[in-house]
Amino acid sequence: MSTIDNKELRVGMVGYAFMGAAHSQAWRTVNRAFDLPLRVRMAAVCGRDEAKVAEAADRLGWDGYVTDWRELIARDDIDVIDVCTPGDSHAEITIAALAAGKHVMCEKPLANNVAEAQAMVDAATAARESGIRTLCGFNYRRVPAAALMRQMIAAGRLGVIRHVRAVYLQDWITDPNFPLVWRLQQERAGSGALGDIGAHIIDLTQHITGQRITGVSALTETFVKERPIPTEMSGLAASSAADGQAYGQVTVDDAAVFTARLSGGAIATYEASRFAMGRKNGLRVEINGSLGSLVFDLERLNELEFYDATLPAAEQGFNRILVTEPEHPYLSAWWPPGHIIGYEHSFTHQARDFVQAVAEGTDPHPSFEEALGVQLVLDAVQRSAASGSTWTQVAQPQYAA
Amino acid sequence: MSTIDNKELRVGMVGYAFMGAAHSQAWRTVNRAFDLPLRVRMAAVCGRDEAKVAEAADRLGWDGYVTDWRELIARDDIDVIDVCTPGDSHAEITIAALAAGKHVMCEKPLANNVAEAQAMVDAATAARESGIRTLCGFNYRRVPAAALMRQMIAAGRLGVIRHVRAVYLQDWITDPNFPLVWRLQQERAGSGALGDIGAHIIDLTQHITGQRITGVSALTETFVKERPIPTEMSGLAASSAADGQAYGQVTVDDAAVFTARLSGGAIATYEASRFAMGRKNGLRVEINGSLGSLVFDLERLNELEFYDATLPAAEQGFNRILVTEPEHPYLSAWWPPGHIIGYEHSFTHQARDFVQAVAEGTDPHPSFEEALGVQLVLDAVQRSAASGSTWTQVAQPQYAA
Amino acid sequence: MSTIDNKELRVGMVGYAFMGAAHSQAWRTVNRAFDLPLRVRMAAVCGRDEAKVAEAADRLGWDGYVTDWRELIARDDIDVIDVCTPGDSHAEITIAALAAGKHVMCEKPLANNVAEAQAMVDAATAARESGIRTLCGFNYRRVPAAALMRQMIAAGRLGVIRHVRAVYLQDWITDPNFPLVWRLQQERAGSGALGDIGAHIIDLTQHITGQRITGVSALTETFVKERPIPTEMSGLAASSAADGQAYGQVTVDDAAVFTARLSGGAIATYEASRFAMGRKNGLRVEINGSLGSLVFDLERLNELEFYDATLPAAEQGFNRILVTEPEHPYLSAWWPPGHIIGYEHSFTHQARDFVQAVAEGTDPHPSFEEALGVQLVLDAVQRSAASGSTWTQVAQPQYAA
Amino acid sequence: MSTIDNKELRVGMVGYAFMGAAHSQAWRTVNRAFDLPLRVRMAAVCGRDEAKVAEAADRLGWDGYVTDWRELIARDDIDVIDVCTPGDSHAEITIAALAAGKHVMCEKPLANNVAEAQAMVDAATAARESGIRTLCGFNYRRVPAAALMRQMIAAGRLGVIRHVRAVYLQDWITDPNFPLVWRLQQERAGSGALGDIGAHIIDLTQHITGQRITGVSALTETFVKERPIPTEMSGLAASSAADGQAYGQVTVDDAAVFTARLSGGAIATYEASRFAMGRKNGLRVEINGSLGSLVFDLERLNELEFYDATLPAAEQGFNRILVTEPEHPYLSAWWPPGHIIGYEHSFTHQARDFVQAVAEGTDPHPSFEEALGVQLVLDAVQRSAASGSTWTQVAQPQYAA
DSSP: OOOOOTTEEEEEEOOOOHHHHHHHHHHHHHHHSSOOOOOOOEEEEEOOOOHHHHHHHHHOOEEEESOHHHHHOOOOOOEEEEOOGGGGGGGHHHHHHHTTTEEEEEESSSOOSSHHHHHHHHHHHHHTTTTOEEEEEEEGGSSSSHHHHHHHHHTTTOEEEEEEEEEEEOTTTTTSSSOGGGGGGGHHSSSHIIIIIIIIHHHHHHHHHHHHHHEEEEEEEOOOOOOOOOOOSSOOOEEOOOOOOEEOOOOOEEEEEEEEETTTTEEEEEESSSSSSSSSEEEEEEEEEESSSEEEEGGGGTTEEEETTTSOOOGOEEEEEOOOSSSSGGGGGGGGGTTOOOOOOOHHHHHHHHHHHHTTTTSSSSSHHHHHHHHHHHHHHHHHHHHHHEEEEEEOOOOOO | OOOOOOOOEEEEEESSSSSHHHHHHHHHHHHHHHHOEEEEEEEEEEOOOHHHHHHHHHTTOSSESSSSSSHHHOTTTOOOEEEEEEEGGHHHHHHHHTTOOOOOEESSSSSSSHHHHHHHHHHHHHHHHHTTTTTEEEEEGGSSSHHHHHHHHTTTOOOSSEEEEEEEETTOSTTTTTOOOGGHHHHSSSSIIIIIHHHHHHHHHHHTTTTEEEEEEEEESSSOEEEEETTTTTTTTTTEOOSSSSSOOOSSSEEEEEEEETSSOOEEEEEEOOOOOOSSSEEEEEEOOOOOOEEEGGGGEEEEEEEEETGGGGGOOEEEEEOSTSSSTTTTSSTTTTTTOOTTTHHHHHHHHHHHHHOOOOOOOSSSHHHHHHHHHHHHHHHHHTTTOOOOEEEEEOOOO | OOOOOOOEEEEEEEEOSSHHHHHHHHHHHHHHHHSSEEEEEEEEEEOOHHHHEEEHHHHTTTTTSSOOHHHHOTTTOOEEEEEOOGGGGGGHHHHHHHTTTTTEEEEESSSSHHHHHHHHHHHHHHHHTTOOOOOEOOOGGGSSHHHHHHHHHTTTTTTTTTEEEEEEOOTOSSSTTTTOGGOOHHHHSSSSSSIIIHHHHHHHHHHHHHHOEEEEEEEEOSSSOEEEETTTTTTTEEEEEETTTTTEEEEEEEEEEEEETTTSSSSSEEOOOOOOOOOOEEEEEEEEEEEEEEEEEEGGTTTTEEEEEOOOOOGEEEEEEESSSSSSSOOOOOOOOOOOOTTHHHHHHHOOOOOOHHTOOOOOSSHHHHHHHHHHHHHHHHHHHHHTTTTTOOOOOOOOO | OOOOOEEEEEEEEEOSSSSHHOOOOOOOOHHHHHHOEEEEEEEEEEOHHHHHHHHHHHHHHOOOEEHHHHHHHHHHOOOOEEEEEOGGGHHHHHHHHTTTTTTEEEESSOSSSSHHHHHHHHHHHHHTTTTTOEEEGGGGGGGGGHHHHHHHHHHTTSEEEEEEEEEEEOTTTTTTTTTOOOOGGGHHHSSSSSIIHHHHHHHHHHHHHHOOOOEEEEEEEEEEEEEOTTTTSSSSSSSTTSSOOOOEEOSEEEEEEEEEEEETEEEEEEESSSOOOOOOEEEEEEEEESSSSEEEEEGGEEEEEEEOOOOOOOGGOOEEEOOOOSTTGGGGOOOOOOSOOTTTTHHHHHHHHHHHHHHHHHSSSSSSSHHHHHHHHHHHHHHHTTTOOOOOOOOOOOOOO
């Protein structure tokens, strides 16, 4: 285990695509926005293609780069490994990093299946004995409006929760000629819309309600079953069209819908899709309770709608709270009221809480156990869908929400 | 069968509560707003309590009243029977009225179960031979924005439909002390939120997409299982609380959620609830297709959102169409653009189309067959919910959508 | 003066175009929706073209018709004259009707200029001695959300009012080939957008704030200065285009904007336009006070936004109140919560309050004095615009708001 | 003049409060998000209080700090001076920096009065001869939705512009006990809401329409005329309340409203206020043209509403464009569609365009001439307000918009 000297927290990141860019932004910014006991040093980024990773290191602000993640883990001038790779390498990298005494932040979903996730939990549990910290990157928990939802529900403002209604809708593969990228292959991504974006609404609703999904009945669909194989890809079984373009099987879901029950007695609907035309990053959660309701929409992430059924009858309504006040979670670090923040700020908030936890010697959230809980829901959804929507109980890991 | 003389269409209505008031409004208004071949005469209204029905007849504008629906049906100066009673009497009244040669408009859901609905279809089929017309009152089809949705989908503006997302949310029984009214008793209402409001979104989505629900997996819940018995009620098995207030079992669902597949390949989620705090008449339907999307919200029924994926990329968005132009369905009868209409107008439009069809000798929609189709979905939902959300095929009646 | 016998209030209406249709709807409906001490009888409608007025009487539900308004006034079986003609005949008809002892409801604006309006006030004042009632039809006061605004402000929910921001935007004459109808001629209409729709926001903001506009600085514009003369029109000075189509001068404003001060210390902006593309009936009023704000939009007339600055800081926001609860003004007469009403209902509410006032022997609002107040603002706006936006004091009639 | 070596652009910033933090963020981020020919070095920040500026330099990411802006200007390792001080020092610092051969980015409004602004223009004009670049920081031009507005109008999508409707509403001084900060003193700030936020909507509307305000009629108000003097302030004439708290005069406007004419024939209303309760950063601009309309709201800055009157009549509406597509201005540098950006990104975009212009040897926008144009409007507004809202022509500087 590295010793954190000099008030520095030295980070090594694996992967530098979309998530790598978002995380880099967070590491660069976190000490500018927040007063923290440790200063982040962006030590090195890792990628297999040397030219590309060198360019990325320079552009994203890393001190250096390596081309083998094992090398990154072996360095003793690195305290944290930030795993931003596709899901099929999460377990291997994370478990190795923990064994090397590194704190780990790992992107979501935790793994591509329950067995891998369980192995990661076991490794994190063992490492915790040595003061090693782990976090799974369900970053939307740190959108201020979502954090406020959790606060308000915990404070009893909704009373008994009756309904959860969650969708995460995108439309980026509606074109049947969109290519067969890694996110559309089961071996790489684990699942499709379900694990990529469905995992977010599973985690988010469990987090903000403080309840667990206990059972599901699910339906999944792959609308476009074959797609063009990108020329740089290989090793995929392919069919070939008249124009010479090779096509391969889409092996993940395009969309998943499921009904659910929550541990507190609520019933729920969930939907994740990449075929909802016009919905770009359409995560929307509505919670109805006996005293009120809350509605959140990620495309308007600075707003939260709150229906307060305890107000006088003539004045009840859906109150659009602009979540930019200093009283709101994380907001005192940013701009004056009404000056909105963006998607990327959720990563900065996540980095803040991670750095704070490491400095204080406490466990940050979402823990790997919580992330395993999400994985178990994903697994139940897939099993239900595979067996004609049969009601499927969700196994529950041990953790305090 | 009555002979329609003198260009008059003489209506007798059974029931004068919420639906009776809405229908009365429609019959009073239809010839004021629309130029029709027949003039409606509001001949008589029927109710069991003479004092109350006399008051209602006077207030709602009926020429007279009777206290026995059999008497209403027996009158030869009545051409149409309008059935606005609770669901448990729809079949008996309707079948008798058809046998007496009356045209029938019957409120939705058509019946309390499939057997009754089938019997009504059989009666309507027989009566059709004699030129007798029937319509089931799924009035939301005649909200102009909903009618426009159907037109646009039929014209191919959405391409291939991928997703249907429909909720009908209310909150009027969230208070556990709300009494055990007839809508909360299985014998009277057939089901709870499912048949009362879920039926509307089943019909509406089938109508606007031109597709059928082919299978479902459902979950229902009764959140408040006992409620105070209103003092005027009797004959219910009751338990008694410390304060002497008698309580009875709620025998219907408070909420129902289900996933579904449609005949054209789309997948869907449906939800009906009376416990969605803050949602008053929250019917919301979103349809996503390969070329665009449509979103409708009954609480803003003069608006329709249309995402047109064929526009230039930089100009695509959810276009809020204010459905008040003369080019929009039914609107040329009303006010200038921007002068909005209300909930009640859907009934006037329904009356218009009914009168027109009777005058022309054509069958109005929704036919009883279409309404039986809805009943079969309700039935499949209840069977699925009763058997652990098992996927349940929906039987299909014969009709042209 | 007629004696109101038999609990009937017999109405004669002059004019049967847009406003005539809206008023007819109100008279037909008012006793259906509200429990009132008098029953309205729609005795006769008046228009100059016999064929057209006969058709209108039949369609709109009047017992009969006449072709000379003097004849209408002379009838002793009529208690109320409802003036729905263009502004240039308001004064003559109203003053004659009052002299004949009729109650008068007169459409807005009260007159085409201050002198006429003053003469009408004088006539109303004299008639009041004999128990004759008068009302000027600023119907938007009776939109429930607007009535609720007034209630909330009167109850002090906004504290000291700082800002009034009012627009009434339409777009129906953006096409330069739209013909030179009467509303575009100064002699008939008095002014353009200013008097037609600007008058509404002047009245509405004075009514809901309980304050008066004390001074203005104004700017008016006529974007399209010549328009085609409709073939049925004559007597207008015309120029002639190459295609033989005769063109005439537009002699009213297309748009008017002005700043203002109110008697309670607020400052304000007002705008009325018929060239605001996409705004169909876009009356929008926002009031900011020291304790909160209110926002109303006529295209969503069932909603009212309320910002309550006395709530906890983290929960403040613009609360979208769906004004359909029984606790809201006029709503207990209509449908269950969430079942929205339309534009026309404001006229029904106006008729209700008029009938109630006549029955009780009290003066309904808006009084002619209040309407004269609006006329004086219109006059000040026109004078300011004619003199280079010079600040212009508004003369104040005597009345209690 | 410094020579830009080694592909570096070395920036020195004066002031480190709100604007300093926003600019620091932009300088830190610009090379991470955009591929630029020069790499920004954050050389030094300047402030008078050494302890505070040292802390700010460390927190905001500057290599060093100085306590005298003259020292900053004198350094030959600095290429750009970024002026983020209150308006009363803009002219002195900027003119000195230009004389020293530095490129200058100066916060808005350019100066506290026309004479200073003119002197700055003169200095910039002289410096331009030597290849020195200047920009005034009206950052909202670089909000992508605002940039898109300008593109669409320039492309003719709105046709002839008829109306401009612009408000910038805040509420941060509604509390009369809010202290007398520098922004409320005429000597420091020049004006109140007018220059602080009104300047933004003047610049933005002139920029997006490509037209100039040619005349105004204005009204200003100071609702709270005395405020508590913060203890650290001195040198202000003060009155003293019973509790010993000293009070001073507010010498700027709390709110300003004005009507205007634009060079292309449109008429306009403008409003700037710090007393609009509930509006936090409520910049809203609506433009109506003969072919369509555009609406922008800074509190939802990722969205743009577009009404396209050339669409089929039944499909026209206000289209909510989510301005997060790669086809939209600046967006290809950020996240996938639907992943929204925030307020701060406008500064990054401004920095990007400034760096690009310096590298290319072109003049960035807004030029000082354009900023002088805004100053001349502010001046006309103040003169009109001081003379009873008299119509006041706006002098026009020479520049190409």
